[in-house]
Amino acid sequence: MGNIIKVDFSGRWSQSLDQLIERHINEETFPGIEVLFAQGPEILLHKTWGRQEVGSDKPMGLNTVFDIASLTKPVVTTSLIMLLQEQGMLDLEEPVATFLPEFGNEAKSKITLRHLLTHTSGLPAWANLYEDSDSFEVARQRLMDISQEVPLDKRVIYSCLNFLLLGQIITEVTHSSLSRFFQHSIREPLSLENTLFSPAKHWKNLSGIAPTQYCPWRKCLLRGVVHDENCYFFGEEAGNAGLFSTALDLHRFCCMLLNEGSLDGITILSPSSVQQIVSNQNQPPLGTRGLGWDFKDVVPGYWSCGFLFPPGAIGHTGFTGTSIWFDPLNQWIAIVLTNRVHLSRxxxxxxMHQFRPRLHNLLLSMV
Structure with a gap:
């Protein structure tokens, strides 16, 4: 990395940032927001706006714990799959049916782990696996029975089902729960102190967690319990969602990737694994994807990271209102955490679709 750029987040730029965020708070895009912008380990901006929840004067505090939803896919599931490949316990080119025999019938027998990671499996974006299922076993069998929407390698369909399957593969290979393997392999070595699955099961004080939505199915306001219904039915720790985290912990995770898999003398992944993660895996005409991450293409169009993050930037969003974007070349990191769904599903x-690129453009306009 080059020299750290000192940025003055004040004056007219700061006023523009405040105006953008406060307008979206007033328009009920989200009740509050936490933004962390950094260059590698150097945090340039870390600030919150708004409230943690409706009907309360409690401000959104620094280091609030958020349900990060689909950020679980790259942070947990992708990282653990790559770690298992390094350990010789699986290979990305192996069929899913090698690990989940009940999945691989007919055309699905050719779907590999790489197809799942790059969303080229042809499986649909989503399926309701939880309603009318009277047990986890029934829901899991529904997942195994899902049919492809399109043939292999014909279209990128961003699919939660791909990562539900990867989560099942991890538990099959490790003979461990997803949360336990993540804790042992990533959370504890990286000292991610406020990153975990199912905080309501482990913490007595939940006041530092941003609530998500009142769930009609579960008939309660969700705080410290995963918002995603399929994940909840899969024990709150499926491969598609379930992780809770903070801006500072996610910053440490991004620094590990930008430092080729190591941080503070601790190695999580090999440099070659990280290079694969942050490289485009899909050939034209398929849309670009890293392994488990979105990969910004040179092709113009909508990107949640905006116009100023360069091609090759890596990122992901979460349905609850969260996102991570980072630039491996310049080492810019933007972590944006909201509990959007607290106001409306x-x-x-x-x-939110409009807000995300505008915010990232503002952040990058000062560097």
Whole structure:
């Protein structure tokens, strides 16, 4: 990395940032937000706006714990799959049916772990596995029975089902729960102190956790319990969602990737694994994807990281209102955490879609 750039987040730029965020708070895109912007280990901006929840004067505090939703896919599931490959326990080119025999019938027998990681399996984006299932076993069998929407390698379909399958593969290979293997392999070595699955099961004081939505199915406001219903039915720790974390912990995780898999003398992944993760895996005309991460293409179009993050930037978003984007070349890291779904499951999606690139453009405009 080159020299750390000192940025003055003040004056007219700061006013523009405040105006953008406060407008979206007033328009109920989210109740509050935490933004961390860094260059590698150097944090340039770390600030919150708004409130933690509706009907409370409690401000959104620094280092609030968020349900990070689909950020679980790259942070947990992708990292653990790559670690298992390094350990010789699986290979990305192996069929899913090698590990989940009940999955691999007919055309699905050719779906590999790489197809799941790059969303080229042809499986649909989502399926309701939890309603009308009277047990985990029934829901799991529904997952195994899912049919492809399109043939292999014909289209990128971003699919939660791909990562539910990867989560099942991890538990089969390790004979361990996803949370236990993540804790042993990533959380504890990296000292991610506030990153875990199912905090409501482990913490007595949940006041530092941003609530998500009132769930009609579970008939309660969710705080410290995963928002994603399929994940909840899979024991709150499926490969598609379930992780809770903070901006500072996610910053440490990104620094590990930007430092070729190591941080503070601790190696999590090999440099070659990290290089694969942050490289485009899909050939045209397929959309670009890293392994488990989105990969910004040179092709113009909508990107949640905005226009100013360069091609080759790596990122992911979460349905609850979260995102990570980082630039391996310049080492910019932008972590944006909200509990958007606390206000509405779907009613503010369009506003969030608009907000994300505008925010990232503002952040990058100062460097």
């Amino acid at each position: 779907d009613g503010n999606l369009a506003a």
